[in-house]
Amino acid sequence: MNTLSNPALFRQSCYINGQWVDGEQSLTVTNPVDQSVLGTVPSLTEAQVNDTIEQAHEAMAGWSALTAKERSKILYRWFTLIEANVDDLGTIMTLEQGKPLQEAKGEIRYAASFIEWFAEEGKRVYGETIPQTVSTNRLSTITQPIGVCSAITPWNFPAAMITRKAGPALAAGCSIIIKPASETPFSALALAELAAQAGIPAGIFNVITGDARTLGVPLTQHPLISKFSFTGSTQVGRTLYEQCASTIKKTSLELGGNAPFIVFDDADIDKAVASAMLSKFRNGGQTCVCANRFYIHDAVYDEFLEKFTAQVAKLCVGNGLDQNTDIGPMITRRAIDSMQLLLDDALAKGARQLVLGNEVEEQGNYINPKILVDVNDSMDIVHEEIFGPIATLIRFQDEEDVLTQANNTIFGLAAYFFSQDISRVYRVAEKLESGMVGINTGMISNEVAPFGGVKQSGLGKEGSHYGIEDYLTVKYLCVDIA
Numbered sequence: 222m223n224t225l226s227n228p229a230l231f232r233q234s235c236y237i238n239g240q241w242v243d244g245e246q247s248l249t250v251t252n253p254v255d256q257s258v259l260g261t262v263p264s265l266t267e268a269q270v271n272d273t274i275e276q277a278h279e280a281m282a283g284w285s286a287l288t289a290k291e292r293s294k295i296l297y298r299w300f301t302l303i304e305a306n307v308d309d310l311g312t313i314m315t316l317e318q319g320k321p322l323q324e325a326k327g328e329i330r331y332a333a334s335f336i337e338w339f340a341e342e343g344k345r346v347y348g349e350t351i352p353q354t355v356s357t358n359r360l361s362t363i364t365q366p367i368g369v370c371s372a373i374t375p376w377n378f379p380a381a382m383i384t385r386k387a388g389p390a391l392a393a394g395c396s397i398i399i400k401p402a403s404e405t406p407f408s409a410l411a412l413a414e415l416a417a418q419a420g421i422p423a424g425i426f427n428v429i430t431g432d433a434r435t436l437g438v439p440l441t442q443h444p445l446i447s448k449f450s451f452t453g454s455t456q457v458g459r460t461l462y463e464q465c466a467s468t469i470k471k472t473s474l475e476l477g478g479n480a481p482f483i484v485f486d487d488a489d490i491d492k493a494v495a496s497a498m499l500s501k502f503r504n505g506g507q508t509c510v511c512a513n514r515f516y517i518h519d520a521v522y523d524e525f526l527e528k529f530t531a532q533v534a535k536l537c538v539g540n541g542l543d544q545n546t547d548i549g550p551m552i553t554r555r556a557i558d559s560m561q562l563l564l565d566d567a568l569a570k571g572a573r574q575l576v577l578g579n580e581v582e583e584q585g586n587y588i589n590p591k592i593l594v595d596v597n598d599s600m601d602i603v604h605e606e607i608f609g610p611i612a613t614l615i616r617f618q619d620e621e622d623v624l625t626q627a628n629n630t631i632f633g634l635a636a637y638f639f640s641q642d643i644s645r646v647y648r649v650a651e652k653l654e655s656g657m658v659g660i661n662t663g664m665i666s667n668e669v670a671p672f673g674g675v676k677q678s679g680l681g682k683e684g685s686h687y688g689i690e691d692y693l694t695v696k697y698l699c700v701d702i703a
């Protein structure tokens with residue numbers, strides 16, 4: 222981290238109640254490029270987490286008493302500081318997460334956009350008046366901050382998944398405690414440093430690190446936590462949802478996906494190919510909204526495959542700090558091992574892997590982009606989240622049939638399709654079982670639109686004007702004026 226222009230952003234302590242706090246034990250954080258040690262972070266005890274929650278609860282009284290406009294000004298300062306430090310924050314992210322530097326800086330801007338958006342949106346939280354049912358009654362609602370919030374976030378978007386939760390929480394008047402993924406805590410701690418510089422009061426934005434199970438228990442079960450938000454795997458989401466049940470917490474879950482990417486015979490193929498590249502290979506394929514299964518109409522299959530293969534063959538695998546790199550290292554060796562199991566299963570069941578000609582030696586956490594053809598529904602790779610740079614192609618002929626295949630999954634996060642027929646656009650968009658649909662585009666994420674899934678991809682919406690609702694309660698007031 223000695224290349225940072227602002228070394229204060231590299232913090233190796235937790236940020237709790239306005240203080241930098243250490244633990245008796247620590248976790249080591251490594252660079253996925255070569256497993257070299259970047260630094261350590263504390264491994265907190267459950268007792269330290271309980272103290273953090275109590276302090277966040279006390280701090281919330283002052284923060285929620287500010288006007289929305291006062292909170293907005295402070296959040297706006299945080300946004301400005303994040304943008305001003307994009308180079309250093311991007312470097313920290315590339316070093317701990319692996320994604321190419323330009324992509325990392327893009328994520329920092331994306332992360333900042335949630336703070337800016339909710340700084341504004343916090344000022345537009347309204348109650349309402351309701352026509353009475355008894356003439357002497359006056360009925361209305363007020364909205365109030367829900368209380369202390371907790372969040373557990375993943376390594377694939379180490380900054381944006383934090384601000385997408387902290388932005389609305391703070392704008393609503395809540396305090397929040399974040400547990401980032403153990404692979405990528407430094408991006409979270411750098412955000413905490415900037416939160417402090419922005420003047421966010423002590424106890425309102427807290428970042429804690431340590432063993433996931435130890436920290437997860439109080440974050441999901443402490444009675445003073447009112448709302449829990451999680452982004453990560455469906456498997457862990459299920460466990461945390463169960464843990465939240467014991468104290469009936471309001472819960473948002475943004476879990477795994479298995480996005481279909483359908484190219485109809487009336488599609489603009491060049492556009493579909495360009496979008497496929499974005500959707501499949503963003504963050505090396507380690508994104509919950511990445512295309513996981515490509516369904517290509519028989520009539521355009523050969524054209525799509527030829528053009529797609531030509532583009533994939535240009536991708537460069539390497540260190541994210543190198544300017545030419547398109548795909549950095551995967552986050553862990555374990556991630557590659559899981560992909561290998563899916564590949565082996567698919568190849569054993571008749572899939573073919575194309576030779577692209579740009580392959581590098583697959584050592585450490587590096588994996589080449591791959592295209593599999595002759596893929597079918599019997600293969601695990603069609604049903605599980607790949608989370609890596611492997612594109613699987615399936616031919617189809619019939620719209621109804623491809624919809625049945627696309628919907629044949631427990632997941633329902635994102636779906637994409639390409640068609641220039643307006644009737645088909647509405648017909649297919651309405652029938653796809655997913656929370657988000659990209660139509661003639663492979664990029665759907667931004668701060669102004671509701672991000673979230675259906676089925677076992679999760680609960681709730683993040684970003685957009687819906688995103689703040691999860692951090693508010695609606696209180697109904699009934700006044701008898703007789």
Ligand SMILES: NC(=O)C1=CN([C@@H]2O[C@H](COP(=O)(O)OP(=O)(O)OC[C@H]3O[C@@H](n4cnc5c(N)ncnc54)[C@H](OP(=O)(O)O)[C@@H]3O)[C@@H](O)[C@H]2O)C=CC1
Nearest residue numbers: 374375401402403433434437453454457476477509606608
């Ligand atoms: N929807 C999405 O965006 C994501 C989906 N995934 C999917 O999950 C797969 C596995 O990735 P993985 O990193 O293991 O994802 P996880 O779901 O295990 O990790 C996400 C977050 O949950 C935490 N966590 C894990 N187990 C517990 C627990 N028992 N109690 C409390 N917190 C917990 C992790 O902490 P710690 O890091 O300390 O273990 C991390 O902060 C990926 O291959 C991908 O398919 C992964 C990440 C994001």
Ligand SMILES: O=C(O)CCCC(=O)O
Nearest residue numbers: 377378452508509510666
């Ligand atoms: O994969 C994820 O969980 C983060 C989604 C990134 C995005 O907002 O597009």
